[in-house]
Amino acid sequence: MRDVNADSQKVVPPPPPPSPPPATGTVLGRLAVPAGVLAAVAGAFAYVGAVDPNEPGHYPVCPLLRYTGVYCPGCGGLRSAHAFIHGDFLTALQDNAAAVVAYLGFAVLWTVWVVRAVRGRPLRVDVGPVHLWTFGALLLVFTVVRNLPFGGWLHP
Template sequence: MTGENQRVDASHSPDVRPSPTPPASRARRLAVPALYLAAAASAFAYVGTVDPNEPGHYPVCPLLRLTGILCPGCGGLRSAHAFAHGDLITAFGANALAVTAYFAFAGFMALWLVRAYRGGPVPRIVLRPPYWWALGAVALVFVVVRNLSFGSALAP
């Protein structure tokens, strides 16, 4: 083969190295978590403004309407409304599982913002299947208990 017909594969050449990417600015690192936080704050602001306790603003839970069974999300909007107004007792009374999720989300967002500010890695939620099964079991137990007479305190 002649020199003209030979292909040079630069990826296997020892003297060709990828150029290092410059580190992202702090503002760029904070942009994505700030957008997620703004979206969550907007949703809470809307639910805090438009009261779900007044009929006609939000749809009724289809499972509740069809079967009379409270799903794990039933009372979630009322819970978010109370949470937005700082009434944690009412929020827990409407949907304790949702309030727990609000706090978990807040903790995750705080961790993400701190890491983005410091230039650390983006936190990832990676759960092995047993943990997903455990979360599903907690939600199932929550549904069963809140639909029984002795668990009426968990019903909205």
């Protein structure tokens, strides 16, 4: 005679976790959001490329620079974008080097997003506290250096 309790005591391993399902819908449907983001960014760059920020009166002045004389990390960003659009990359770097790095970072991230969308996989950006603190520290160093006398080459 068989012992029923002996069979019920067998250890059955849990099933493996399911892999994330591929995105449903067509490729064009999965590309709609990245295309919309690209259209918004391209529209903003087109506007800045057409309306020169080097001419006074087109854009508001940075309030931090106006009231304290301190360059914020974004100071020169519009001039940098204008120069970048017109292919003057050295001027773009001088106007705001951090912004140029951000433009290139956006291009890389957007390309990865599109490739993953075509393959039916979601974009996963795992930004942990260490990454955020490092980014913040680099931005702080950039801001401090561009406001010191030896950092004049970083002034917009």
